[in-house]
Amino acid sequence: MTLEVRITRYYLLITAFVLAVFFSGNAFADTTHIVKKGNTLSSISRKYSIPVSELKEINNLRSTKLKIGQRLLIQKSGPKTYTVRKGDSIYRIARRFKISNEELKEINGLETDVLKPGQRLLLEPEGEVYDARHLEEKMEEEIKKVSELKELTLKEKLILFAEKFLDIPYRFGGNSLLGIDCSAYVKKVYSLIGIELPRSARLQYHEGEAVDKKELSLGDLVFFRTYASFPSHVGIYLGNDLFIHASSADRRVTIDSLNTPYYMKRFIGAKRLIEEETAELR
Numbered sequence: 001m002t003l004e005v006r007i008t009r010y011y012l013l014i015t016a017f018v019l020a021v022f023f024s025g026n027a028f029a030d031t032t033h034i035v036k037k038g039n040t041l042s043s044i045s046r047k048y049s050i051p052v053s054e055l056k057e058i059n060n061l062r063s064t065k066l067k068i069g070q071r072l073l074i075q076k077s078g079p080k081t082y083t084v085r086k087g088d089s090i091y092r093i094a095r096r097f098k099i100s101n102e103e104l105k106e107i108n109g110l111e112t113d114v115l116k117p118g119q120r121l122l123l124e125p126e127g128e129v130y131d132a133r134h135l136e137e138k139m140e141e142e143i144k145k146v147s148e149l150k151e152l153t154l155k156e157k158l159i160l161f162a163e164k165f166l167d168i169p170y171r172f173g174g175n176s177l178l179g180i181d182c183s184a185y186v187k188k189v190y191s192l193i194g195i196e197l198p199r200s201a202r203l204q205y206h207e208g209e210a211v212d213k214k215e216l217s218l219g220d221l222v223f224f225r226t227y228a229s230f231p232s233h234v235g236i237y238l239g240n241d242l243f244i245h246a247s248s249a250d251r252r253v254t255i256d257s258l259n260t261p262y263y264m265k266r267f268i269g270a271k272r273l274i275e276e277e278t279a280e281l282r
Helices: 003-024 041-048 052-058 090-096 101-108 132-147 154-164 182-191 261-266
Strands: 031-034 071-075 081-083 120-122 209-211 221-224 233-239 242-247 252-257 267-272
Touching (some): 031 041, 052 071, 090 101, 132 154, 154 182, 182 233, 182 242, 261 267
Antiparallel strands (some): 031 071, 081 120, 209 267
């Protein structure tokens, strides 16, 4: 074997090794397995150390039967999804994947229980990966600075606290900087000024004094009916018909207008928890 041939073979081996390592990481691509003769879900699950139930869930399999040449997803990057089949319902899908009906509807922005075959549903919220410790430290510093500003009214502090959470990712049922939902966000912001609220928008709706939409003031809570008949979404009024909230549509804490058709149609009322302290511009 000539030196040139040996060098060529050496580089081919190195290239193959690098490619194998590169594509083995789920950060770059989904991992798949092509079914071969004799393969079963059990043998594949043992090979990749993944439960059979998870294999079936990832690939939307209803049985354990496999076909030679069939491509199975072993590890899926990004949020889990499910493709609606004939006969499916919100209740059946939610029960199958162990989430609530309300969560499934909220994650997908569904207003009704009507589904269509072929429709793709998210089974978990989309979101970004954050350095939680760094965010918490930064947030604590910012909150401390605002707390020390004695010249501010309680409402002004509340609004500053609320805006510190802008762009924190949304997550249904979440209550941390890694992901937070609308009612947890409102509860957290109000707790920073010493006012404790219930956990859900439905219960928060029963707190405070009812306020007419035309009389809204800084810090008032604004409520909406979204995926349910009861108050299911809440935000904090900022003035000028704007409110700040953890939005399932934008997947983050953001600011929207009450005059947006979507929110105009679903607005059901407002509540005041802080009495007027000084004359304020609306």
